[in-house]
Amino acid sequence: xxxxxxxxxxxxxxxxxxxxxxxxxxxxxxxxxxxxxxxxxxxxxxxxxxxxxxxxxxxxxxx
Amino acid sequence: xxxxxxxxxxxxxxxxxxxxxxxxxxxxxxxxxxxxxxxxxxxxxxxxxxxxxxxxxxxxxxxxxxxxxxxxxxxxxxxxxxxxxxxxxxxxxxxxxxxxxxxxxxxxxxxxxxxxxxxxxxxxxxxxxxxxxxxxxxxxxxxxxxxxxxxxxxxxxxxxxxxxxx
Numbered sequence: 001x002x003x004x005x006x007x008x009x010x011x012x013x014x015x016x017x018x019x020x021x022x023x024x025x026x027x028x029x030x031x032x033x034x035x036x037x038x039x040x041x042x043x044x045x046x047x048x049x050x051x052x053x054x055x056x057x058x059x060x061x062x063x
Numbered sequence: 064x065x066x067x068x069x070x071x072x073x074x075x076x077x078x079x080x081x082x083x084x085x086x087x088x089x090x091x092x093x094x095x096x097x098x099x100x101x102x103x104x105x106x107x108x109x110x111x112x113x114x115x116x117x118x119x120x121x122x123x124x125x126x127x128x129x130x131x132x133x134x135x136x137x138x139x140x141x142x143x144x145x146x147x148x149x150x151x152x153x154x155x156x157x158x159x160x161x162x163x164x165x166x167x168x169x170x171x172x173x174x175x176x177x178x179x180x181x182x183x184x185x186x187x188x189x190x191x192x193x194x195x196x197x198x199x200x201x202x203x204x205x206x207x208x209x210x211x212x213x214x215x216x217x218x219x220x221x222x223x224x225x226x227x228x229x
Contacts, residue, residue, distance in 0.1 A: 001128065002128055002129055003110070003112065010112050010113065012113060014130075014133075014134050016133075016134065016137045018152075021133075023113070023133075025112060029114055030114045030116065033133075038155060040155070040188055043189055044189065
């Protein structure tokens with residue numbers, strides 16, 4: 001899975017034995033690790049903008 | 064966790080990821096797109112866009128892939144990583160149990176003999192600096208049965224699973 005750049009953020013998602021997650025970075029800094037199965041943050045905090053971008057990418061089937 | 068360096072070992076058909084915990088292998092077959100003899104790795108580097116927590120590789124065909132260190136830790140069954148995942152899953156179960164419970168938060172706090180701040184800390188799934196022990200106490204207070212299944216390496220499915228049920 002390749003990383004995806006959108007809205008100045010970098011998204012890297014993967015599906016493991018313990019669920020489907022996406023890691024979000026901005027300017028080389030960690031922003032949030034988001035649980036796509038339960039739709040909750042696992043680490044860090046997501047702003048409304050980040051959440052909107054995650055939802056957008058998820059709807060496009062890119063995560 | 065930051066990656067110090069990464070290199071491709073074509074003989075072992077695996078990436079070798081160096082972190083402060085040591086050298087961790089990650090097989091090509093687990094990567095997407097997977098490097099192959101017909102499509103070898105042309106470029107490989109620790110990706111600073113990913114905060115140094117991942118690496119990116121480019122294949123001869125031009126296709127690109129990135130791997131996060133969590134994938135490497137999960138593949139290597141890193142104990143600290145698995146403990147964090149267990150803690151997260153137990154926290155989600157505690158949240159569900161609390162929602163379904165007839166007990167008020169005040170009553171839960173009283174039974175746990177703790178402070179409101181500690182209860183909210185236990186219910187925060189992003190907080191990884193709490194103990195499994197405290198979460199089990201919370202689940203007990205919420206009348207949830209916790210079942211831990213430990214599978215031995217010889218079993219078909221490996222790992223530790225935890226779940227809670229009311």
